[in-house]
Each structure stands twice: as C-alpha cells, then as structure tokens.
Amino acid sequence: MALGLEWQLILELLLLGCVTGFLAGLLGVGGGMMMVPFITLLLTAKDFPPEHVIKMAVATSLATICFTSIASVRAQHARGAVRWDIFRLLTPGIVVGSMLGAQLAKWLPAATLALLFAAFVGFSATQMLRDIKPKPTRQLPGTPGMLAAGAVIGLLAALVGAGGAFVSVPFMVASNVAIHTAVGTSAALGFPIALAGTIGYVIAGWSLTGMPAGTLGFLYLPALLVVSLASVAMAPVGVRTAHRLNVRHLRRMFALLLYGLAGYMLMKGLG
Known part of the structure; x- marks a missing residue:
C-alpha cells in the first residue's frame, strides 16, 4: 500500500473511531454495529483480500471493545449496576462460545458472515x-x-463483532433482572467476550498466507490502535452531550442509519 493511501486510511479510521466513540457515549449503543460495516468498506476500498475483509473487520471491532469496555465497566460498577454473581456464571460459557465463534467464522464464506451481520443490525x-x-x-x-x-x-x-448486549440484556431482563442492572452486567460481560473473541480470531487466521502487513491473524493492528484511541477519547464527550439533548429522538435517527448499514452488508452478502 502506498504511503499516501496509508495516511488516508489512518485518517479515515481516526474519524470512524471518533464517531463511534461519541455515539456510544451519546446513545449507549455498541460501536460494533457501525464499526464492522465501515471497516469493511474502508478495507475493501484499499483492495484488501475480499475473502478476509469482513472477518478482519469483525476481529478488529471485537478487539476495540477490550479497551472501550474497561471505562464503561468501572462506571457501572461505581453505580452498583453490575451483578458479579451473574457475570461469574455466564463468563465460562462466554469464553468458550466466543472462541468457537471465531473458529466458525474462519470457515464461513464471507457472504454468509455479511448476511448474518445484516440480519443482526436490522434486528x-x-x-x-x-x-x-x-x-x-x-x-x-x-x-x-x-x-x-x-x-x-x-x-x-x-460472529458479528459486538459486545453481546443485544442478547445478554434481553436474556437478563426476561429473567427478572432490573434493566439498569442488566445493562451494567452486560457492559462487564463485554470484556471477556471481546478478549476471548479476539484471541480466537488471532488463532483462526494465524496460518493464513498473503495477509496484508499489520495483521495478527485476522486482527488488523493499525485499525485497532487508531480506532481504540479515538473512541475512548470521544466516548466521554458523547456522555456529556447526552445530558443536553433529547436522546430518544436521536436513537430513532441512528436506527435509520443502521438500516442503511444493514443494507450495505446485505449487498455485500448477495453480491
């Protein structure tokens, strides 16, 4: 990749990290729903191997959660919103499931993974x-x-490069766990999900040949570094902004954006 394209990609990833971090703080949503399709778009535009691009995006999205979840967990714990007993019971299965999910993703066709992600974002x-x-x-x-x-x-x-809240929160709420406790506990669960999933994707892609420079298995290290730094820096700005805006209307606008991203991933899967 030429030097000019490298700098262009870094700037694009920096912008992506700022936007996802800000929106995560503003709306309380996981960054993976935006990160995976946009990283897929950026890496595709830079002629990365098409059969690996989505898997690299998912792996990189998971890895960023390792960093972004820490601050969230500390804040939720300080509010007494984490049920550590639930965390301890779910974590062993989460670690196994996340590792297996990464191995499964290696063998799934990129189109299937794109369709799965489109369904997740649309839902x-x-x-x-x-x-x-x-x-x-x-x-x-x-x-x-x-x-x-x-x-x-x-x-x-x-499989979708997310922190798992889209499953863990409904599961806990349906099991008579208060919503704020379910959200806080889900934030804590994001770390073992992300760590185990990241390790799984590194192992899954370790033996691949012809991968772009800067990769560790399926993990694209430059994107991990740039996006993590930017999103961690911007998340507190989003939290402060949330106190001054009508977030409910913004969440509905964000939902429309998500439909667009789901459509893009659907086209990737069908194309």
Missing part, C-alpha cells in the same frame, strides 16, 4: 426504532443453563 435497528423492551417472564436458570446461555451469547457476539 437491532428495529428494536431501537420501536423502542422494544423485553418483559420479565422467568427466573435465571441454574448453573448449566447459565453456562449454555453464556456460550450462545459469546458465539453470536463473536
């Missing part, structure tokens, strides 16, 4: 637009059930 956008909230219908399962639930959460999160 999340619909929930956000309609302000759908799960209703308590049961109690938390026993240890085997919690391990199984953790494995499902980790598997799905690793």
